[in-house]
Amino acid sequence: MIAPNASEQILLIVEDDPGLQAQLKWAYEDYRVLIAGDHDSAIEMLRAEEPAVVTLDLGLPPDPDGTAEGFRTLAAILSMKPDTKVIVVSGHGERASALAAIGHGAWDFYQKPIDIDELGLIVRRAFHVHALEAENSRLAAEVGSDKHILGGMVTGAPEMQKVARTIERVADRNVSVMLLGASGTGKELLARGLHEASARRDGAFVAINCAAIPENLLESELFGYEKGAFTGAVKTTEGKVELAHGGTLFLDEVGDIPLALQVKLLRFLQERTIERVGGRKPIKVDTRIVCATHRDLDSMIAEERFRDDLYYRLAEIVIKIPSLAERPGDAVLLARHFLHKYAPEMNPAVRGFSPDALQSIDEAAWPGNVRELENRVKRAVILADGKLVTREDLDMAASEARDEQGGPDWLNLRSAREAADRVAIRRAMTQSEGNISQAAKLLGISRPTLYDLLKQYRMQS
Numbered sequence: 001m002i003a004p005n006a007s008e009q010i011l012l013i014v015e016d017d018p019g020l021q022a023q024l025k026w027a028y029e030d031y032r033v034l035i036a037g038d039h040d041s042a043i044e045m046l047r048a049e050e051p052a053v054v055t056l057d058l059g060l061p062p063d064p065d066g067t068a069e070g071f072r073t074l075a076a077i078l079s080m081k082p083d084t085k086v087i088v089v090s091g092h093g094e095r096a097s098a099l100a101a102i103g104h105g106a107w108d109f110y111q112k113p114i115d116i117d118e119l120g121l122i123v124r125r126a127f128h129v130h131a132l133e134a135e136n137s138r139l140a141a142e143v144g145s146d147k148h149i150l151g152g153m154v155t156g157a158p159e160m161q162k163v164a165r166t167i168e169r170v171a172d173r174n175v176s177v178m179l180l181g182a183s184g185t186g187k188e189l190l191a192r193g194l195h196e197a198s199a200r201r202d203g204a205f206v207a208i209n210c211a212a213i214p215e216n217l218l219e220s221e222l223f224g225y226e227k228g229a230f231t232g233a234v235k236t237t238e239g240k241v242e243l244a245h246g247g248t249l250f251l252d253e254v255g256d257i258p259l260a261l262q263v264k265l266l267r268f269l270q271e272r273t274i275e276r277v278g279g280r281k282p283i284k285v286d287t288r289i290v291c292a293t294h295r296d297l298d299s300m301i302a303e304e305r306f307r308d309d310l311y312y313r314l315a316e317i318v319i320k321i322p323s324l325a326e327r328p329g330d331a332v333l334l335a336r337h338f339l340h341k342y343a344p345e346m347n348p349a350v351r352g353f354s355p356d357a358l359q360s361i362d363e364a365a366w367p368g369n370v371r372e373l374e375n376r377v378k379r380a381v382i383l384a385d386g387k388l389v390t391r392e393d394l395d396m397a398a399s400e401a402r403d404e405q406g407g408p409d410w411l412n413l414r415s416a417r418e419a420a421d422r423v424a425i426r427r428a429m430t431q432s433e434g435n436i437s438q439a440a441k442l443l444g445i446s447r448p449t450l451y452d453l454l455k456q457y458r459m460q461s
């Protein structure tokens with residue numbers, strides 16, 4: 001039997017038949033197998049070794065023809081270590097006892113005579129589920145660890161950590177910052193993180209989506225208006241630029257600002273003064289601008305749809321945000337974070353993801369990036385019927401996988417192999433919560449080989 005995803009490769013077999021003990025131990029040679037013949041030795045091994053999975057014969061001495069001792073052992077195991085997956089094995093015609101054991105907390109059951117291959121599938125599935133539940137139980141600790149970076153962003157990807165370090169370096173510099181990235185990559189979250197890391201953190205952080213406001217209203221939203229400036233202007237109102245005085249103004253989708261308004265924004269950036277709509281008095285404002293867009297501004301400048309002088313004022317520092325598909329391992333990490341966030345309120349019975357769900361999450365292209373992933377997980381949590389969110393709950397087909405990604409210098413075979421190794425190792429380390437043994441199993445290599453690769457590629461283990 002093979003246990004590729006076992007978080008704890010320790011299997012305890014509680015069986016009083018010496019012949020069956022030997023047969024089972026041989027069948028599970030890829031696990032670390034412990035053998036106990038009665039209640040006392042089983043509990044002693046449970047205390048010392050904490051096995052993840054236990055197969056338990058309900059007919060134990062001193063009453064091998066009954067089930068009382070088996071039920072007593074089951075209760076003791078679950079009392080000491082409730083997360084243990086106990087598979088009860090009952091004799092022919094004792095299905096009712098096995099079902100009763102399920103009602104008392106056993107994970108699954110199997111009837112004698114034992115089919116090694118069939119029981120092996122049940123054992124392997126038990127290890128899968130135990131590993132998954134262990135990962136989710138560690139989620140609370142994980143969300144307080146270094147997986148959180150600037151602005152509370154959840155990531156384990158070096159690509160995003162590099163972005164965060166760049167933002168931290170420029171946070172206290174009096175420069176405008178432009179964040180370039182696809183929709184849903186977390187640009188506003190990073191902009192807020194920049195604000196909180198700057199000397200302006202005590203000032204206001206004001207955000208405006210320039211694409212979401214009609215052109216005829218955008219100017220008054222940005223710069224405010226005087227009373228009587230237009231129909232409905234019953235009082236003088238400050239705009240977003242003024243509201244962010246002493247703080248930071250985040251202009252999302254700045255590429256959607258119309259040309260006429262680009263002139264007024266450029267004047268503010270040059271002179272640091274504004275005029276409200278309908279006003280004639282210049283107002284001095286100390287506001288830092290951070291902007292973002294998913295548009296190709298170079299093409300827009302060439303087509304004269306975006307002013308190049310405004311671009312150079314806004315883009316004193318340009319930071320490119322990688323898509324979720326370019327951050328191997330982050331999709332699974334974020335999915336667990338969102339499940340932990342939404343399940344307690346929306347469906348407390350949900351505890352984690354099934355293996356096929358995790359595989360689909362890891363392999364998906366996520367064109368909508370983190371926003372799409374969050375919405376998909378939130379919906380799945382609401383719709384899930386069981387403890388684990390499945391691929392069907394996520395409404396993801398098995399074929400919904402990401403296309404092959406290009407890498408650095410793909411004409412160089414050595415570079416291509418190294419890039420592929422790094423991606424695979426990062427995903428395995430993410431899914432195994434940094435457990436070297438489990439990651440090596442996922443990768444199909446030995447622990448020493450994985451250690452060598454981590455050292456060779458200078459990747460943190």
